[in-house]
Amino acid sequence: MKAHTEYLVFNTVKKIEFVRITGQVENAVKKSGVKEGLVLVNPMHITAAVIVNDNESGLIQDYQDVLERLVPYRAKYRHNVGEDNAAAHIWRQLMGHQVVLPITKGELDLGAWEQVFYCEFDGQRNKRVLIKVIGE
Amino acid sequence: MKAHTEYLVFNTVKKIEFVRITGQVENAVKKSGVKEGLVLVNPMHITAAVIVNDNESGLIQDYQDVLERLVPYRAKYRHNVGEDNAAAHIWRQLMGHQVVLPITKGELDLGAWEQVFYCEFDGQRNKRVLIKVIGE
Amino acid sequence: MKAHTEYLVFNTVKKIEFVRITGQVENAVKKSGVKEGLVLVNPMHITAAVIVNDNESGLIQDYQDVLERLVPYRAKYRHNVGEDNAAAHIWRQLMGHQVVLPITKGELDLGAWEQVFYCEFDGQRNKRVLIKVIGE
Numbered sequence: 001m002k003a004h005t006e007y008l009v010f011n012t013v014k015k016i017e018f019v020r021i022t023g024q025v026e027n028a029v030k031k032s033g034v035k036e037g038l039v040l041v042n043p044m045h046i047t048a049a050v051i052v053n054d055n056e057s058g059l060i061q062d063y064q065d066v067l068e069r070l071v072p073y074r075a076k077y078r079h080n081v082g083e084d085n086a087a088a089h090i091w092r093q094l095m096g097h098q099v100v101l102p103i104t105k106g107e108l109d110l111g112a113w114e115q116v117f118y119c120e121f122d123g124q125r126n127k128r129v130l131i132k133v134i135g136e
Numbered sequence: 137m138k139a140h141t142e143y144l145v146f147n148t149v150k151k152i153e154f155v156r157i158t159g160q161v162e163n164a165v166k167k168s169g170v171k172e173g174l175v176l177v178n179p180m181h182i183t184a185a186v187i188v189n190d191n192e193s194g195l196i197q198d199y200q201d202v203l204e205r206l207v208p209y210r211a212k213y214r215h216n217v218g219e220d221n222a223a224a225h226i227w228r229q230l231m232g233h234q235v236v237l238p239i240t241k242g243e244l245d246l247g248a249w250e251q252v253f254y255c256e257f258d259g260q261r262n263k264r265v266l267i268k269v270i271g272e
Numbered sequence: 273m274k275a276h277t278e279y280l281v282f283n284t285v286k287k288i289e290f291v292r293i294t295g296q297v298e299n300a301v302k303k304s305g306v307k308e309g310l311v312l313v314n315p316m317h318i319t320a321a322v323i324v325n326d327n328e329s330g331l332i333q334d335y336q337d338v339l340e341r342l343v344p345y346r347a348k349y350r351h352n353v354g355e356d357n358a359a360a361h362i363w364r365q366l367m368g369h370q371v372v373l374p375i376t377k378g379e380l381d382l383g384a385w386e387q388v389f390y391c392e393f394d395g396q397r398n399k400r401v402l403i404k405v406i407g408e
Contacts, residue, residue: 137273172273172275172277172406173273173275173406174310174312174404174406187365187369188318188369188370189318189361189364189365190318190351190361192351193350194349194350194351194352194353194358195349195350195351195358195361197350198349198350198351198358198361198362199362199365201350202342202343202362206342230365230366231365232365232368232369235369235370236312236314236370236372237312237314238277238312238314238402238404240277240404245277245402245404246316247315247316247317247318247400248316249317249318250316250317250318270406271273271275271406272273272275
């Protein structure tokens with residue numbers, strides 16, 4: 001079995017931002033030399049998510065509109081004593097916080113429109129994402 | 137390490153439909169010959185989800201009622217310019233888009249009521265689900 | 273490849289309860305002898321979730337407040353004929369039902385604030401969580 005680990009760092013310009021990282025995950029898979037296996041893409045901070053969805057700017061705004069409507073960013077939360085990011089913690093759960101992707105014949109085995117995104121919900125500071133490839 | 141990959145194709149009668157696929161995942165595990173490992177079940181389209189929950193028709197309707205109430209299928213979305221499926225993209229995130237299941241002693245190691253479902257949110261066309269088994 | 277499987281049992285005092293289980297997952301990783309790999313933590317019951325988030329009591333109450341507001345526990349559901357736990361089934365989907373965690377150099381490779389929680393949404397009875405470690 002082979003294993004390969006990478007840590008990406010993001011420091012987004014905006015507090016809330018969606019960053020496409022499919023290419024970085026593909027690069028990690030290439031470097032791993034794994035032909036058949038799985039790759040986990042997991043944010044190491046708990047106010048961010050990694051998702052797979054469409055690279056379409058309208059939809060990316062729709063996500064934020066829905067999250068804001070269901071769990072308003074600036075509402076009152078018990079967590080927000082000294083902190084101000086409770087909604088970011090909750091948004092990342094609603095969006096699904098991590099993904100595991102398949103590797104077939106040495107490539108990420110994704111459908112035509114599957115794109116990997118880092119979803120930052122409390123940015124403007126260094127935050128890490130772990131990529132772990134295992135397989136053979 | 138062994139690996140085994142299958143692609144299922146679904147073309148549902150209805151736009152929104154829940155299809156139980158536990159048996160198909162079990163078959164893939166059997167074919168793989170893996171005794172101890174993991175199996176990823178991942179929709180290759182971004183308006184569908186794979187979940188684990190109860191095979192109970194009332195609950196399956198409850199899911200759709202809740203999703204429709206939180207994120208109405210026919211509301212206005214920025215994505216719906218030329219498209220009409222923004223809500224399907226969002227529903228699949230709220231439901232959790234994929235699952236990874238354990239294999240023990242050559243069998244899917246599920247609890248008594250854990251059933252795997254393909255959740256189609258924009259159907260009536262061919263859509264693929266990838267099953268990737270790895271282990272030994 | 274090595275594999276190691278454990279079954280945890282929880283019987284919570286309250287119907288709804290968040291139990292921190294990071295230590296139990298770390299112990300399973302230690303026992304497995306795996307240095308590089310993945311660990312799946314999956315509830316075997318479909319009215320519970322396993323998540324990664326903050327060990328902060330205010331936030332844990334915030335999650336319950338948000339879930340109650342979006343999907344009231346005592347509302348009418350089609351599933352609740354003979355049963356009374358439809359909301360628990362739905363909450364576990366909204367929270368993301370399972371996690372896969374990375375193992376690096378023999379340790380759970382988590383960020384500083386990543387803590388694993390068992391989220392019980394229909395407790396006061398024995399319920400199982402499966403931990404499956406694979407790697408080398």
